[in-house]
Amino acid sequence: MIKIGLYGYGNIARGVECAVKQNSDMVVTCVFTRRDPSTVTTISGAAVYKADSILSHKDEIDVLIMCGGSATDLPEQTPAMAKHFNVVDSFDTHKNIPMHFENVDKAAREGGNVGVISVGWDPGMFSLNRLYGSCILTDGADYTFWGKGVSQGHSDAIRRVEGVLDARQYTIPVEEALDAVRSGSQPQLTTRQKHTRECFVVAKEGADLARIEKDIVTMKNYFDEYDTTVHFISQEELDRDHKGIPHGGFVIRTGKTGANLEHNHVIEYSLKLDSNPEFTSCVITAYARAAYRMAQEGMSGCKTVFDIPPAYLSSKSGEELRKEML
Amino acid sequence: MIKIGLYGYGNIARGVECAVKQNSDMVVTCVFTRRDPSTVTTISGAAVYKADSILSHKDEIDVLIMCGGSATDLPEQTPAMAKHFNVVDSFDTHKNIPMHFENVDKAAREGGNVGVISVGWDPGMFSLNRLYGSCILTDGADYTFWGKGVSQGHSDAIRRVEGVLDARQYTIPVEEALDAVRSGSQPQLTTRQKHTRECFVVAKEGADLARIEKDIVTMKNYFDEYDTTVHFISQEELDRDHKGIPHGGFVIRTGKTGANLEHNHVIEYSLKLDSNPEFTSCVITAYARAAYRMAQEGMSGCKTVFDIPPAYLSSKSGEELRKEML
Numbered sequence: 001m002i003k004i005g006l007y008g009y010g011n012i013a014r015g016v017e018c019a020v021k022q023n024s025d026m027v028v029t030c031v032f033t034r035r036d037p038s039t040v041t042t043i044s045g046a047a048v049y050k051a052d053s054i055l056s057h058k059d060e061i062d063v064l065i066m067c068g069g070s071a072t073d074l075p076e077q078t079p080a081m082a083k084h085f086n087v088v089d090s091f092d093t094h095k096n097i098p099m100h101f102e103n104v105d106k107a108a109r110e111g112g113n114v115g116v117i118s119v120g121w122d123p124g125m126f127s128l129n130r131l132y133g134s135c136i137l138t139d140g141a142d143y144t145f146w147g148k149g150v151s152q153g154h155s156d157a158i159r160r161v162e163g164v165l166d167a168r169q170y171t172i173p174v175e176e177a178l179d180a181v182r183s184g185s186q187p188q189l190t191t192r193q194k195h196t197r198e199c200f201v202v203a204k205e206g207a208d209l210a211r212i213e214k215d216i217v218t219m220k221n222y223f224d225e226y227d228t229t230v231h232f233i234s235q236e237e238l239d240r241d242h243k244g245i246p247h248g249g250f251v252i253r254t255g256k257t258g259a260n261l262e263h264n265h266v267i268e269y270s271l272k273l274d275s276n277p278e279f280t281s282c283v284i285t286a287y288a289r290a291a292y293r294m295a296q297e298g299m300s301g302c303k304t305v306f307d308i309p310p311a312y313l314s315s316k317s318g319e320e321l322r323k324e325m326l
Numbered sequence: 327m328i329k330i331g332l333y334g335y336g337n338i339a340r341g342v343e344c345a346v347k348q349n350s351d352m353v354v355t356c357v358f359t360r361r362d363p364s365t366v367t368t369i370s371g372a373a374v375y376k377a378d379s380i381l382s383h384k385d386e387i388d389v390l391i392m393c394g395g396s397a398t399d400l401p402e403q404t405p406a407m408a409k410h411f412n413v414v415d416s417f418d419t420h421k422n423i424p425m426h427f428e429n430v431d432k433a434a435r436e437g438g439n440v441g442v443i444s445v446g447w448d449p450g451m452f453s454l455n456r457l458y459g460s461c462i463l464t465d466g467a468d469y470t471f472w473g474k475g476v477s478q479g480h481s482d483a484i485r486r487v488e489g490v491l492d493a494r495q496y497t498i499p500v501e502e503a504l505d506a507v508r509s510g511s512q513p514q515l516t517t518r519q520k521h522t523r524e525c526f527v528v529a530k531e532g533a534d535l536a537r538i539e540k541d542i543v544t545m546k547n548y549f550d551e552y553d554t555t556v557h558f559i560s561q562e563e564l565d566r567d568h569k570g571i572p573h574g575g576f577v578i579r580t581g582k583t584g585a586n587l588e589h590n591h592v593i594e595y596s597l598k599l600d601s602n603p604e605f606t607s608c609v610i611t612a613y614a615r616a617a618y619r620m621a622q623e624g625m626s627g628c629k630t631v632f633d634i635p636p637a638y639l640s641s642k643s644g645e646e647l648r649k650e651m652l
Binding site for chain 1: 340341344345348349369420423424427444449451453454455456457458460461462463464465508583584585588589590591592593594595596597598599600601604605607608609612615630631632633634635636637639640644645647648649651652
């Protein structure tokens, strides 16, 4: 059994507990939290310890899954823990991945551990599909669309607008843009042409709805480059109809082949997810197995999904995989 | 420059020549044929030699791409050549892959070479998507659909029917089956429910069309388990409207997550290919680069797409890939 520790206990950690239940070669042994452990009840029944006691639990952990946020938690915690444990994280601030890689690589090499970073669906499975697609159809273009799904960051941004009590924002890919991409015409698409944004907003009683709407649709970096729709609804409606955290999207690579580039090809990878964090947790769990196996083979250092042979994700042997899946 | 040799000169070899032109770190140096070399003109202008002279051209080849057929050529040729060269093939007889793997592994280890087998889209990219999907959504099911596309094997089978001059057979996935799979209901589907077969047949003058149709739709292993449609057309129509070799298909994995398995997820990978052999050749070309890099690192033995880190397919460095694609 591969012993999994969880560092932090939020949506991702709970998702990993559920995913590990579906993998018979793994068990969640312990959870580490900055909160008072007595206030935390785990789904799996795993023991809960104070985060700062982790080094006294080394023999309970084969792979430590880092479940904090990308903004401030993971940049500190993943390198710190990679010195002592094999780790997997879902660091998703794309522009800081190179720096994060260097930090984790240094720490993991020092500790003789494996650190797998930026695991999930984007970065993660979408990245893999961008890579495979571009290596196969070298004369082509790739496109990533997100949605339909809830953007937590955009929902949070709306909640900071004066007069807003609560909000939920959906990112929606534009169907015409998807069709144009699938045609193989390799269109140049602006931000506005690729996605629209739909906002469900609960306003304070008596708030100026027109001003709230204007504040939202003109918000720099979040909404100003998009066609944005704002719907004012009640808290009851928001809780009833917009409770889930669905997401998904598309990675499409199109390219040309042939002596005269006369043939078009379309590779499309898509996800339709009822629960964004639970799916992310499933990907992390599979890569935790890979981290364990790489460490068993004596590897160390930082790895991403690009560096890991697909077979390492599976509990099946090479023989079984070739027989059943190739 | 990675020096590519081609063993055999048919559709796949010509596709590789076109693909290599699109990859600036590779060149096709030579082609080996059982025919008289003076009768073969290559697209790339590469030298053409007699197949049995290949060992005197060892220094012209970093990776030898095996371009023969899976029925009789590759089972013999890939192991024989893996003793002397890094090789890549597209062996696609699924049930014989384990045996082929063993043969190529033994030969490649003897020679200290890398042998990559069963590269293409199925086996190949579809296999990868079956593997990734099953490792992520462990409580789920996967489905592979082929088409719409030309099946060469089925077209050949029709041509062997008495009274048939020429034929082209399309495999077509059933839209309702695709929709049922995408719903996440994990339906049990029969062969008949998944695909239909559409045949365009040129009959000899005066042939008994009703008998030909009956011979086709009742043909064991090829058509008897499918709903098959037969259209009789002229040779001119066949040549005009059915000249291409398009293909494609879908790998769909659906699965459930959550404490009570309350969330559904759908992973879908699809290909829409104007030219089946050219796309296969593009995949082979990317894996030829991987074979070269693995050999450079001192690896040897047989590998499949399951064993190869995705980054090895790319000419870009790890730093570039993390920065641009993760």
